[in-house]
Amino acid sequence: MAGTHVKLIGSFLSHLRELAPFIIRRIFYSIGVVAFVSVVVFALVSISGDPLANLRENPRIARSDIARIEQRMGLNKPKYVQFGYWLRDSVRGSGEWSTSFSYRAPVFPIIWDRFKNTLVLMSVTVLVCLVIAIPLGVFSALRQYSKLDYAVTALSFFGLSMPVFWFGLILQLVLGFYLMQALDLRQPLFFTASMYTTGFEHDWLNRARHLVLPVTTLALATVAGWSRYQRSSMLDVLNQDYLRTARAKGLPESRVIAKHALKNALIPVVTIVAIDLAYLLGGAVVTETIFAWPGMGRLFVQALEQRDFPMVMGNIIFTSVLLVVFNLLADVIYGFLDPRIRQE
């Protein structure tokens, strides 16, 4: 068995090697994409008038400091020059365009710090969703038109139609507050805010109780989408001729499904999962806001509210890069799993 795993890794690595020219081309393309995004966002941001307006109103900051910042950011120069300044500062990771107005500290370390929190939330969410959605989709397809299928479809529709933030709020109210009252506890069973209670940073139970509600909130829509996709992918596969060949060979039905159908059905889903993961990692802005989760999404909202433009820009660029990386990863994995694509 170990032998097959080693073989798998080996063939994945050789697959990567084969794809090297493709990957390099994609990286260049991706840089272009990120550049495009940053131009668009910068253009928007620069419409908003004086970026330093908030700072000027802050009595604790000296006029001379503000003048200095203005000069370093090139605010008196044309917009495209400012963009150049921003580019330079972002690449260097320091300089005025890469320094948060609110924190008075470089932008990227702060983002990275928050990103780790988002990562925690999202990893748990993705794991839970995979475990639920894939079997749901597969079994819905196998028992098409059964009660299970209709129930799952109805639930998916519901999950896809439900605004995430409202669901989160309801969960807070019902499972957070009302449950606490009903069980007559002093603290909510499922916490409704933050990652952990102060002082309990290393108590994994405490952390778990903080995770339940936000993960459930995110999971509803995600499971809804993934299970539907898995279901339709599986249905497509179940119609294929090669399953008939497998049966004609005398394979028992369970093997036909488990070996021949499943692998084909999982491949398209992998792409969806990878891309959704990218979006999730960009920070589920709304969920993090509602549950006061100290992640990237919440950071972004706060930065916007505080007109902290360097942070806003830095955040968006970080998200773009993430998206692009995961798209590439999705394509590479898809190519690895489906031999027909490999030859490109």
Added chain:
Amino acid sequence: MADTALNCEVPRDGDLMLEVRNLRTYFDTDEGTVKAVDGVSFELGRGETLAIVGESGSGKTVTSLSVLKLLPKTAKIEDGSSILFEGRELVGISDPDMQKIRGAEIAMIFQDPLTALNPVYTVGNQLIEAIQLHRDMNHREARELAIALLERAGIPEPAKRIDDYPHMLSGGMRQRAMIAMALSCCQKILIADEPTTALDATIQAQILQLMESLQEEIGISIILITHDLGVVAEMADRVLVMYGGRKVEYAAVNELFEHSMHPYTWGLLRSLPRLDADRNAERLLPIPGVPPSLIHLPPGCHFYPRCRFRQDICAEKYPDLREVVPDHWAACHFAETLKDHDAHAPDVELAEVAAAPATIAGGEDESEGGES
């Protein structure tokens, strides 16, 4: 010690390989019951090739799927049907028992080898799977056998090809790989559903040759499903012509080609171009119209709307299948008349046929001509 396909031999004596009696397979759909196969019977001897001929929708594929019980859930083999494989009744046996027969004793290959093979597994993987399913071999032995089978099936460099994915092989190669799978366990019957339709003409001939040589060497029986009479002429010993889910003609191949008795078969023969035809006298006659819907079947002969000899009697009463001449069955009220005419002769006059006394199955005495 692994024994290869080359060591297989199907014993020449024994029961008839396959005996199908009154097979009826109906599908249950929103719009009604589809009578895909409606009372078909035939026999398959040892080392023999039976060709089942018909258009799409005639029920030929469903017939073969019924033998192997590979039908979708909406289909049901009706009571009264019987399928005897070497004397053993297949209708009604349990799934596990059927699985032991499928692939091990009766094999089937399909029309489009690209979609018939799983694209995410290598050819070798799928071949070895078939081998290990029914034979007691470890992986190494199975792989050796697989390579030998690929070679016997005419695939060059089998040791390399075995690790290829299906899309890497050409259409002909894929079909050869399918044939290799069909031989992996010394199977006794090979059902080939339009095996060459998706292939180039030159490759077609090669595949047919391969099947013939395997039959000579091993003695397998073949059921060949096709709509191509050229293929039939080359390979078949007996022919079963199907139309609208029913058997309309059944005879030995030479007898069928020379003395066909059913207008549909005539139509098929006439639509084949012949090198020796007199250009002026005979024109290619395609059969006009479309195949019947298998839900809304007319009470009379299924071929009535498209038959150039049709009479009123044909619309009213179904012409049951009868043995017009020893070992040659046909389902037509006017089979006797047609028997004496050459299918390829310049247009047989309608009047001739109409005037001839019809031998109506069931022996009812009706004045000719009927109502007009």
Added chain:
Amino acid sequence: MMIRQDKATEKEPNVTTQLRDGTEVPLEGTDRSPLEPGGDLIYVAGRTQGQMFWLRFKRHKLAVVSAGVLLALYLIAIFGPMLSPYSFDKIEYTGAKPPSMSHPLGTDELGRDEMTRVIYGGRISLMVGIVVAVLSAGIGTVVGMIAGFYGGRIDNLLMRFTDMMLALPLLPLLMVAGLIVADLKIDSMWAIVVILGLLEWMAVARLVRSSFLALREKEFVEAARAMGASDWRIITQHLLPNSIAPIVVNTTLVVGAAIIVESVLSFLGFGIQPPTPSWGNMLSNARSTMVLYPWLMWAPGVAIVLTVLSVNFLGDGLRDALDPTQVRVRE
């Protein structure tokens, strides 16, 4: 099922047949043999495309119900405010009250009638949904048409552009835009609608493009060209009608997506600004007093769910009804 079979005559019979689910369908004669003049022999039900669409659509009871619900919602949104005795922004200072006879959904902390506000909010949301959908469908169709019809470098260029647009992070961008709009005091609703429309067209463009690319190669296009049809005529008469189905389905679903996006934006404060009620900003309000006045949390949320659910069911039903490749039986 009644099938009457006529002998070789020239009568034109009037026959109908019944399908299993009880619908009656007229039979039209077909299958005349060219060798024999005269009447029909076997009847096969003949239906137009429109009839087929309705038959399939009616099967989806849920989609039909949803269509009804949506119609009702739109009617309420248009006419509701006239029927309500309250205004949506008159502040009463009576404090928040739970649901009662005079205020079926209660009032918010400024004494405003919740029901009226929900209806007004519905106006905004439903309007946003439709306009964004139509706008994005329009842009997307045009882009897709050009790319799919002309192919080659134009296609390449347009598709690269589409991919770039797809790479833009939707929500963050909208939030920034929403902020700008609020700061500049532009009317938030139309700004949101325009920006959303500019960001949602890509999916339609791809659908139309692939449809055009596929259809372009078909013979009927060649035939039309041979008869001297101009490009424009080919596009509008032949290619476009055959590509309608995915556009319709996608556009329907975009309505739902747009409503949700708008509500999220408004909830976060980057969308419709108060005092104009939107389901999103009403929920944001309700959030701060969630425990004290729980009734304020339900109405706007349920409204959103109901609307989007109906839209999604409708879209699903449309997709099934417009897709002729549904096969239930394999032979």
